[in-house]
Every structure is written in structure tokens, then in C-alpha cells.
Amino acid sequence: MKYEAVIGLEVHVQIKTHSKMFTRVAAGYGQPANTLTDPVVLALPGVLPVMNKAALDAIIKAGLLLGCDIAPVCKWDRKNYFYPDSPKNYQISQFDQPICLNGSVEIELPGAARNIQGEHKKIALTRIHLEEDVGKLNHEAFDSLVDYNRAGTPLMEIVSEPVIKSAEEAYAYLTSLRATMIYGGISDCDMEKGQLRCDANISIRPVGETKLGTKVELKNLNSISYVRDGIAHEIQRQLAVTQAGGTIVQETRDYDGEAGVSQSLRSKEMAHDYRYFPDPDLMPVKVDAAWKARIQAECPELPFAKQTRFFTQYSLPYTLTSVLVWDRTLADYFEEAAKFAGPGKAQAVGNWIVNDLQRELGAAKLDLAVSKVRPQHIADLVTLIDAGTLLNNTAKEVFIEMFATGEPPASIVARKGLAAAPTDTAELEGWCRDAIAANAKSVAEFKAGKESAINGLKGPIMKASKGKANPKLVDETLRRLLAE
Numbered sequence: 001m002k003y004e005a006v007i008g009l010e011v012h013v014q015i016k017t018h019s020k021m022f023t024r025v026a027a028g029y030g031q032p033a034n035t036l037t038d039p040v041v042l043a044l045p046g047v048l049p050v051m052n053k054a055a056l057d058a059i060i061k062a063g064l065l066l067g068c069d070i071a072p073v074c075k076w077d078r079k080n081y082f083y084p085d086s087p088k089n090y091q092i093s094q095f096d097q098p099i100c101l102n103g104s105v106e107i108e109l110p111g112a113a114r115n116i117q118g119e120h121k122k123i124a125l126t127r128i129h130l131e132e133d134v135g136k137l138n139h140e141a142f143d144s145l146v147d148y149n150r151a152g153t154p155l156m157e158i159v160s161e162p163v164i165k166s167a168e169e170a171y172a173y174l175t176s177l178r179a180t181m182i183y184g185g186i187s188d189c190d191m192e193k194g195q196l197r198c199d200a201n202i203s204i205r206p207v208g209e210t211k212l213g214t215k216v217e218l219k220n221l222n223s224i225s226y227v228r229d230g231i232a233h234e235i236q237r238q239l240a241v242t243q244a245g246g247t248i249v250q251e252t253r254d255y256d257g258e259a260g261v262s263q264s265l266r267s268k269e270m271a272h273d274y275r276y277f278p279d280p281d282l283m284p285v286k287v288d289a290a291w292k293a294r295i296q297a298e299c300p301e302l303p304f305a306k307q308t309r310f311f312t313q314y315s316l317p318y319t320l321t322s323v324l325v326w327d328r329t330l331a332d333y334f335e336e337a338a339k340f341a342g343p344g345k346a347q348a349v350g351n352w353i354v355n356d357l358q359r360e361l362g363a364a365k366l367d368l369a370v371s372k373v374r375p376q377h378i379a380d381l382v383t384l385i386d387a388g389t390l391l392n393n394t395a396k397e398v399f400i401e402m403f404a405t406g407e408p409p410a411s412i413v414a415r416k417g418l419a420a421a422p423t424d425t426a427e428l429e430g431w432c433r434d435a436i437a438a439n440a441k442s443v444a445e446f447k448a449g450k451e452s453a454i455n456g457l458k459g460p461i462m463k464a465s466k467g468k469a470n471p472k473l474v475d476e477t478l479r480r481l482l483a484e
């Protein structure tokens, strides 16, 4: 029998706010243990929670960016459980009336080759709700120490429908979702800092079957690659169990990304009963049209929309767009440089940014924000090349210099005497005439209609000019002389 995999992802994303979800103490990462706490975070007797408006703004933005319906009214519930990571024995969350419903994440599947755009697909979302993050347990040799710095940080849970079909799709889903959150300024989504966490629910079923199979939940997938590897591994495990005549048991498993193995954490019998009930300390939240409109106005263009625009507006090839659009700063930098350079030069601008600038930044381990090469420099460089003042090979040299010093390209060219040979000289015409006289075969071929034969004349001219002749002018002069 042929089987197919069915996957649903639960993604937790920390919202980047100054303060915590229900109190004004600072939210943050990397501070000394238990310094980002106050009586509310520690759940001391008598405290009351107060909602963080910025966190509500952020989740509405996330919902709008993902095409969700924003509920006119949502409410808060207590999710009860006892564990030392939560000092109050419950977590404030949203149970049956979350703030965002439906919506989807657009993904691109791998194309037939690296330079070919892959198929696009929309993965449906069930809901997005807001809750507070919990503290962290640090396990020492004989003790476990608790740190409540993370407790109370605004946290979104983004739940997908069980419609993801493969580990690759899950990978594309997370890549796209992460970029959306970063573009929206909602979260930095640094998985190493726990700002984005993913649980994967996986089942298999015979192809053609519509009922869902028994799901296994994978936890502790702490990088996007581990999510992909963990899912692939779990699908194989379930297929092996099923093919050997066994049945899949509903359980939570822990995936060890480094070792590439998983082990059972708890089974269905040990599942929590959260005894949800409405939090009596918090009012329901009403989101009216004006609130939604205010947030809508702050929503940026997302990567896929930007990519489509880059195709039409700048005629960029897929390979360039697929690098540029995933990084908002890089995309903005490109657009600024393209604007300075003017019409018809966008692809050249894109090439310098994606190839040369990215390479040098990578080698120097620098961020684009501190690059001495500014968009105007790229535009100037491209303009010099286009005007024939600068040959491509010399331009590479100028770029390296410019990267190190931030000196404008024209000034480097002047200072180092790198300009291509003078343009309108009789000398150039002389080289051209010599080349025509010495290469009768190429001339005949060109005159017979073989367009590329003209290139056979250019080599000798470059040689005679020691590589400094302006290629554009050489081409023009040759054509003029050959037409005589």
C-alpha cells in the first residue's frame, strides 16, 4: 500500500516588545537570571495583569500579513498545569476565542533547478493566539535551576491545518513565516534565542484515505533544518512501524537533531488536562475597524509580492530576486542603488550587490548596515562601466578599493589612473583599421552575415591598446569602418 504524510505545525513566536505581556517589567534575552522579574511575573499574591497594547498591535499585524480574520472580540483563558517554569500554576492563553482565525502562509517549493522558480502554494492556518511565555529550567548536575526572565514575554502560537505534505514543505513554510515576521518587525525569530520554536505533528495514511491517521508530536526542533530532518525521520519511522504490521501510538517524541534520532517523551495517557477557564482578571479584547486600519497601514510589502514587482519593475532574473527579496535591508539597498543608477541598469546593480558586495561582506563578517559601499557608490560604478570609462576587470579592482575605504569610484579611477583609453582618438581608429587589414577571414564572415565574427577583430585591438580601449567605442568604430 502507498502512504502519504500529513503534517501540521505549531509555531511559537516571541513578540519583540519592550515590556512583558501583562506587566511593565522589561522583556529581553541574555540578562542575569531572574533580573527581568517583578511581582506579576513571579505571581506574588494580590497582583493583577494589565495587557500590553504593543503586543496586541503586533499579533494583529501578524494576522493581517497572513490574511487572517481578526476576531471582533477575543478573550483570555487560564491553561492550568503544575510545572516549575510557571510560578502561578497556569499560563494565560487564549482557548476558544483566539484573536486571529484562518489565513495562510504562502510557500515556494524547490524549483527544477536553482535558477528556476518553484511552484507556489498556500498552507492554511487554523488560528493564531496570544499567550505569555514561560520560564526556563537549567538542568545542572544535581539540581535544576529556574530562570523567570523569559516568563511573561508575549508569545504568539501560530497553528497550521494538517495540510503540509512533506519535510520540504514544512521547511519552506517556516522560511516564509519567519521572513514575514521579520519583515513586519514583529519578531527577530532567532531560533537560538528561542524567539521562534516549532512543534511538528506528523501522521501517515494510505493514499486516497480522507481520515487522518494517529499523530505523533515532535518537540525540541531547534533549527529550521532540524524541523525538516526530524519530520523526514519521523515519516520513515512511522512507515517502518506500519509496514512491519505495527500501529502508531499517539505520543510526544523528542528529536535529537545532532544524533538524528527520536525518543518517546510521553504517551496519550499522560497527556495534560489543562482545565481551561476564562481568566477572571482580564477583560475580553474588542478590535474595531479603526484599530485594524491603523495596523493595516503599517503592513509592509512581503517577499513574494516584492519578488513579483522586481520581475516587472526591474526585469531582474529569478536568481537575483530570490536573494534580494528575503532580506528587507538588502532589497531596500538594491532599490535605492537602482534608482540612483537610472533606467536599464538595475540588473547590473543587482549583480554587483548580490555577487561582489555580498561576497566581500561575508568575507569581512560585516553587516550591510555598516558597509562603506553605499547605494550611490554601486550606481556610480555601474554608470562608469556603462559609459565605457571603466572596463569590467578594472571595475572589480575599483570595487575592492571602494569596499575597504568608501571612496567614490570616480575618485579612485582618477587617483589611480584607471580610466579606459581616451575615447575619440585617431589612435583607436588606427587600431581598428589594422585589425581589419590583418583579419580578412573575420571581415569576410562578418560581411556574410555572421554577427559574432566581429569579436575576432576585437581581440587584436584590445591587445594593441593593452586592454584599455573602450569596448563600446571599439564596437561602434568597427561597425562604422566595416560598413564603409
Ligand SMILES: Nc1ncnc2c1ncn2[C@@H]1O[C@H](COP(=O)(O)OP(=O)(O)OP(=O)(O)O)[C@@H](O)[C@H]1O
Pocket (backbone or CB within 6 Å): 006, 007, 008, 009, 010, 159, 160, 161, 162, 163, 201, 202, 203, 212, 213, 214, 215
Ligand atoms: N492526525 C494529524 N496528523 C498531523 N497533524 C495533525 C493531526 N491532527 C492535528 N494535527 C495538527 O496538530 C496541531 C495541533 O495543535 P493544537 O495546538 O491545536 O493542539 P495540541 O497540540 O493538542 O495542543 P498544545 O498547544 O497543548 O500542544 C495542528 O497544527 C494540527 O494541524
Ligand SMILES: [Mg+2]
Pocket (backbone or CB within 6 Å): 010, 157, 159
Ligand atoms: Mg498548540
Ligand SMILES: [Mg+2]
Pocket (backbone or CB within 6 Å): 010, 199, 217
Ligand atoms: Mg501541540
